[in-house]
Amino acid sequence: METGNRRLFLAAAGFLTTLLAPAAFADDTIEDIIAPDIERREIREANIDSENFEVSLLGGIMNIEDFGSNGVTSLSINYHLSEDFFVEAAYGMTDMAESSYERLSGSAPLMTDEERELSYYSASLGYNFLPGEFFAGSDYAFNSTFYLLGGVGNTLFANEKHFTFNLGAGLRLLPTDWISVRLEFRDHIFEHDLFGETIRTNNLSAQLGASIYF
Amino acid sequence: MNIAHASRPSPRTRIFLVTAVLTVLSMLTSPARAIPPFLENEPVTEVIVSAPYVDVHTGPGRGYPVFHVVEFGQTLKLIKRRTGWVKIETGRGKQGWVRISDLDRLETQSGETIAIRQPDARDFRASRVHLGFSTGQFGGASTLGLTLGYRFTANLSAEVRATQAVGDYSNSQTFQVAAKHQPFPDWKISPYFAMGAGINSTAPNATIIAAEDRNDTAMLAAVGASMYLSRRFVLRAEYTNHYLLTSREENQEVNEWKLGIDVFF
Numbered sequence: 001m002e003t004g005n006r007r008l009f010l011a012a013a014g015f016l017t018t019l020l021a022p023a024a025f026a027d028d029t030i031e032d033i034i035a036p037d038i039e040r041r042e043i044r045e046a047n048i049d050s051e052n053f054e055v056s057l058l059g060g061i062m063n064i065e066d067f068g069s070n071g072v073t074s075l076s077i078n079y080h081l082s083e084d085f086f087v088e089a090a091y092g093m094t095d096m097a098e099s100s101y102e103r104l105s106g107s108a109p110l111m112t113d114e115e116r117e118l119s120y121y122s123a124s125l126g127y128n129f130l131p132g133e134f135f136a137g138s139d140y141a142f143n144s145t146f147y148l149l150g151g152v153g154n155t156l157f158a159n160e161k162h163f164t165f166n167l168g169a170g171l172r173l174l175p176t177d178w179i180s181v182r183l184e185f186r187d188h189i190f191e192h193d194l195f196g197e198t199i200r201t202n203n204l205s206a207q208l209g210a211s212i213y214f
Numbered sequence: 215m216n217i218a219h220a221s222r223p224s225p226r227t228r229i230f231l232v233t234a235v236l237t238v239l240s241m242l243t244s245p246a247r248a249i250p251p252f253l254e255n256e257p258v259t260e261v262i263v264s265a266p267y268v269d270v271h272t273g274p275g276r277g278y279p280v281f282h283v284v285e286f287g288q289t290l291k292l293i294k295r296r297t298g299w300v301k302i303e304t305g306r307g308k309q310g311w312v313r314i315s316d317l318d319r320l321e322t323q324s325g326e327t328i329a330i331r332q333p334d335a336r337d338f339r340a341s342r343v344h345l346g347f348s349t350g351q352f353g354g355a356s357t358l359g360l361t362l363g364y365r366f367t368a369n370l371s372a373e374v375r376a377t378q379a380v381g382d383y384s385n386s387q388t389f390q391v392a393a394k395h396q397p398f399p400d401w402k403i404s405p406y407f408a409m410g411a412g413i414n415s416t417a418p419n420a421t422i423i424a425a426e427d428r429n430d431t432a433m434l435a436a437v438g439a440s441m442y443l444s445r446r447f448v449l450r451a452e453y454t455n456h457y458l459l460t461s462r463e464e465n466q467e468v469n470e471w472k473l474g475i476d477v478f479f
Contacts, residue, residue, distance in 0.1 A: 131277030143273040
């Protein structure tokens with residue numbers, strides 16, 4: 001028992017030493033021995049605050065195939081990679097209404113209230129194109145850009161997760177350079193087998209919202 | 215100590231083995247190099263243009279119209295940047311956006327050269343934290359993965375991994391902690407090895423079979439490669455072998471392939 005403990009301690013110490021030891025010697029550079037005979041140009045770096053993140057809150061209508069159109073709210077975080085591309089992580093929630101079958105047949109509902117709560121999350125890549133301006137009267141011009149989005153994610157539908165593709169397009173309008181108004185249309189495509197056989201569903205959403213850049 | 219006792223693998227032996235393997239890993243590329251220090255400078259806001267002229271756009275993009283031009287010798291205030299653009303204010307109070315690559319010749323009042331640097335491969339090598347997104351296949355199911363990593367040395371990092379797999383018959387979630395070793399961090403396509411452990415919980419689809427959820431210990435061994443793309447992004451591909459220690463008769467092996475993007479900070 002005693003030997004086991006000691007061996008474990010030794011192993012841990014050995015591991016730590018190999019991790020720490022090279023770091024301790026890394027500061028010794030060759031500069032002390034050979035002085036370089038190069039004239040250096042002094043270059044300072046400008047340190048400017050960057051605003052590449054954008055947080056958006058959107059609301060609108062989402063149509064879940066067979067289960068009607070309902071209000072949807074979503075939150076998204078975007079990171080602008082370049083003037084052309086951005087990545088987006090989004091989360092949204094909506095409810096599902098009764099299907100036509102449930103209403104017409106008068107039979108018991110297919111799902112419980114909890115199962116009618118639908119949520120999704122996704123990671124997408126966006127492409128800004130058609131940059132332009134909107135003119136409000138003769139005094140104001142707002143920058144705008146049209147964008148395309150596509151990505152993958154998950155949808156919690158009837159308490160089951162479904163792998164989901166999304167495709168969409170939207171418009172960003174910038175009243176100032178740190179606020180934007182977004183209007184977005186998206187198709188959330190996933191397959192489910194709630195009705196016995198597997199079907200692919202197209203679920204469209206139209207949302208309007210605002211975002212802040214930071 | 216009798217022989218029977220010694221031959222039985224105790225939890226302690228397992229810890230010892232894992233530690234030993236980690237030690238060997240870190241020694242493989244000895245001496246492990248320290249992460250180069252990151253350049254920190256005092257902020258410079260007022261600069262003088264030393265290029266013949268620079269176009270000023272209404273927005274941070276090549277499509278937005280040029281409405282003003284700043285000339286050689288003019289003073290500019292640098293306000294903020296977005297992607298490859300900087301918002302500036304001229305001495306007369308005009309605000310607009312200029313391309314960072316157009317501002318390669320800037321000076322301060324005292325004649326020092328100023329550079330506005332974009333994140334590049336050097337920053338990637340100096341970075342400590344990365345966040346990754348990935349998608350792939352986990353034993354036939356489609357996956358989405360999230361990784362948070364911290365780099366101790368240029369070679370060795372620790373990662374927390376979460377994977378959500380959605381299959382035709384079941385869904386699963388995996389949470390693992392792993393040690394990652396990059397023997398050649400300077401290579402353009404840099405290979406890495408990782409090993410770790412965590413839990414995997416599988417829930418069969420209720421519409422198909424009524425079965426219970428399972429929670430198993432999931433060990434992983436992975437081989438992958440990462441490639442610096444541009445700015446703060448790294449492309450990453452990985453093959454992972456998961457070994458699930460189940461409560462059933464046999465342990466289960468699951469193969470995972472994934473492709474993803476790491477963002478470093």
